Amino acid sequence: MIEIKLPVPEEDIRRLKVGDEVVISGVMITARDAAHKYMVEQEAAEVKDVLKDGMLYHCGPVVKQDDQGWHFVAAGPTTSKREEPYEADVIARYGVRGVIGKGGMGERTLAACREHGAVYLHAIGGLAVILAASVKQVQTVHKLEEFGVPEAMWVIEVERFPAVVTMDSHGNSLHTEVLEKSTEKARAISKTL
Amino acid sequence: MDPQTLRKHLLELVRMTACDLAPDVEQALARARDREEGRARSTLEWMIKNSAEARESSRPVCQDTGSLIFYVDHGREIRPGLVAQAAREAAAEATERSYLRPNAVDPITGKNSKNNVGRGSPYFHFNEVEDDNALRVRLMLKGGGSENCGAQYTLPDNTIEASRDLTGVKRCILDAALRAQGFGCAPGVLGVGIGGDRMTSFMESKEQFFRKLDDQNLDPLLAELEDEMHKKVCELGIGPMGFGGRTTVLGVKVGIRHRLPACYFVSVSYTCWAYRRRSLEIVNGEARYA
Known part of the structure; x- marks a missing residue:
């Protein structure tokens, strides 16, 4: 198990390879569809600091509010490929070192990971309770009114958040590998049906 | 009342x-874990642990x-x-x-x-x-993630060499599973609706999810189809979350509706492991x- 503390320098990210299991600690931010559109179409000044050498998490949480503030109740990853049109630009423009989500991303993001020194980390989909428990504190939230709870940008402090590197900064992707193997297998099975 | x-x-x-998975689903996950090794096994282990914690704390x-x-x-x-x-x-x-x-x-x-x-x-x-x-x-x-993995085929479909027969139906199911990869939070369940119109075909596929995972289809032909496709879809090796492994789905469930002479729909709905x-x-x- 490799420990990553945020913010993380590029050389540490370059050392990661597909298949590495990591635990992440530090401050990160959630971002999904509306947030990505916003970050690319406008200057999202309020999130620049947390994104620089930081990580963003494709997640629309279930939250709860009490007199202590906001809490994450359930917070597994959402499907990442919806952000494919935006992610490469977000990585380049904001200096993001890690994108956490599920299902993997496409060629443009993989190329951006290689060029700028970033990785894609896969969290287990549906692991909502365990991942929410790793969120120790909700520091602040941006665009809550405008985007709604799932789409808002939640700045969270996490401790030992588990994930697997499935796209590294050397052009490797576990998703491409599984897709190619299963496609070949499907071709063979299809003939026997 | x-x-x-x-x-x-x-x-x-x-x-x-929302907070308490039904026993048949948890049992299926546990059986799958016992068959797997490495990352596929630890992924299933996380899922089982998460489900237990959700139940205990009444969290989704x-x-x-x-x-x-x-x-x-x-x-x-x-x-x-x-x-x-x-x-x-x-x-x-x-x-x-x-x-x-x-x-x-x-x-x-x-x-x-x-x-x-x-x-x-x-x-x-x-x-x-x-x-x-x-x-x-x-x-x-x-x-929603698994919902995006659903697909409706209109037979004949040349792109997957599916004609208007049982082989064609099987090719649709296989193709839908291949396209879904791990995106729908594998290992999930495929609900299949054969026939009907565009709407009722999808309804039939969704209604399959009310069935118990370990039940037996009352129609022997469909029961056989379910078993065969469950096995073959698992052979794709996509595995839990698409990380690779033996357990690509927990089951395949099929229902049929009479169709119009002109229409032949095969609808596939995907539900995630958090079923x-x-x-x-x-x-x-x-x-x-x-």
Whole structure:
């Protein structure tokens, strides 16, 4: 198990390879569809600091509010490929070192990971309770009114958040590998049906 | 049953569905874990652990608490409108209690209704039954990620060499599983609807998810088809979350509807491993959950 503390320098990210299991600690931010559109179409000044050498998490949480503030109740990853049109630009423009989500991303993001020194980390989909428990504190939230709870940008402090590197900064992707193997297998099975 | 009591029972149904996976699903996950090794095994182990913690703390198994799909069987003495109203109120209260994420979004304005109540949300399907006072409510919470993995084929489909026969149907199922990869949070379940029109074909595929994972299709031909396709889809090696492994799906369930001569649809719905469906039955004024 490799420990990553945020913010993380590029050389540490370059050392990661597909298949590495990591635990992440530090401050990160959630971002999904509306947030990505916003970050690319406008200057999202309020999130620049947390994104620089930081990580963003494709997640629309279930939250709860009490007199202590906001809490994450359930917070597994959402499907990442919806952000494919935006992610490469977000990585380049904001200096993001890690994108956490599920299902993997496409060629443009993989190329951006290689060029700028970033990785894609896969969290287990549906692991909502365990991942929410790793969120120790909700520091602040941006665009809550405008985007709604799932789409808002939640700045969270996490401790030992588990994930697997499935796209590294050397052009490797576990998703491409599984897709190619299963496609070949499907071709063979299809003939026997 | 008075509306207040019904609302209370429906709230419990929503909580249970969101936070407590049914035993047959957890057993299927455990059996899959025992067959796997390496990352596939540890991934399933995480899922099982998460489900146990969700149940103990009454927190949603997955943060995408999905769309609320209610199937209501009711006797003549029970007015569907009242059940629907009680269910809408239960959904709003469940959202307030964080059993549900606010999941109803206006497609034009992008505004979230904040309480899961909106146009067509929750969804209701009513069916009148013989017994005057009978009430059975089945609820499915169907997540969005897996919903995006659904597909409808129109046969013949040259791109996958599927003609209007059983082999063609099998090729549709295989193709849908291949395209889904791990995106729908594998290992999930494939619901397949053969025939019908565009709408009823998809309905048939979704209704399969109310079945128990370990049941046997009453139609022997379909039972055989389910077993064969379950095995073959697993052979794709996509595995839990698409990390690779033996368990690509937990099951394949198939239903059929008579079709129009001109139409031949095969609809495939995907539900994730966090496969949430529960039921509530009112018997002699007493609530029974399953």
